Amino acid sequence: MTPAGLFVSFEGIDGSGKSTQARRLAEVLRAMGHEVVLTREPGGSPGAEEIRALVLQGDPDRWSAETELLLFTAARRDHLERTIRPALAAGKIVLCDRFADSTRMYQGLSRGDLRASVDALHALVIGQExxxxxxxxxxxxxxxxxxxxxATVEERFEDFGQDLQDRMRAGFLALAQEFPDRIRVIDGTRDETAVAADVMATVSAALPVGAIT
Incomplete structure (x- = not known):
């Protein structure tokens, strides 16, 4: 019987260093002998990567928050079907740079009062945390x-400016209080190595007994 995998997401405002920490963690876990799938959202599967280009490039006003919600959810469903669930079923560790919490913040809170819609659509179409x-x-x-x-072409959300980032940070911290059993806050203001040590310690505690080698 294949043991259950572990699904870990990384969240934070743009430029917080979450992508770097996800990559570092993947390297360490692989060196320890774990099978790791490092993926991202939006994206992580061929169809979802096509949607990524639609939502992360172009003018900030290209899409409404409601349209973004539908696009992100469509990308997430494809990602879940084709990448995340097969990897977990095979007993692998999935490290995902953003997941549904980002949609709860960007479309559900910071760009409109759509949190109820985000959660309802998530329950209907995704159904996984x-x-x-x-x-x-x-x-x-x-x-x-x-x-x-x-200086990449994927700067649509950064172009909304610091006001959005301020609201996002407050929203993410509130979300951590809402889901204390799942979300752990890591101080990202320190150097990469110190942050990575905290990340590894937190993930190690979540690994199944006997999985740490």
Whole structure:
């Protein structure tokens, strides 16, 4: 019988360092002998990656929050079917850079009063939460400066400015209080190595007994 996998998501405002920490954790876990799937949202499957280009590129006003909600949910469903669930069924560790909590924040809270719609659609179409969520918390001004310095074509949400990032940070911290059994807050203001140590310690505690080698 194949043991159940572990589903870990990374959340935080743009530029918080969550993507870097997800990559670092994947490298450490693989070196320990674990099978790891490192993925991202929006994206993580061919169809979802096509939707990623639609929602992360272009003018900030390209889509309404309601339309974004539908697009992100469609991408997440494809990602779940084709990548996440098969990996978990095979007993692998799935590390996902963003999941439903980002939709709860970006479309459900920070760009409109759509949280009830986000949760209803999530329950109807997705119906799954990570086993553990690591919220990398950081000052919005510093995080936004870091995010803009990357100078990629996927800057649509960064272009909404610091006001959105301020509301996002407050929303994520409130979400951590709402789901204390799942979400762990990690201080992202420190150097990468210190943050990575906390990330590893938190994930190690969630691994099945005997999985740490």
């Amino acid at each position: 990570p086993d553990l969520t690591l919220l990398i918390d950081m000052d919005p001004a510093a995080a936004l400066s870091r995010a803009k310095a990357r």
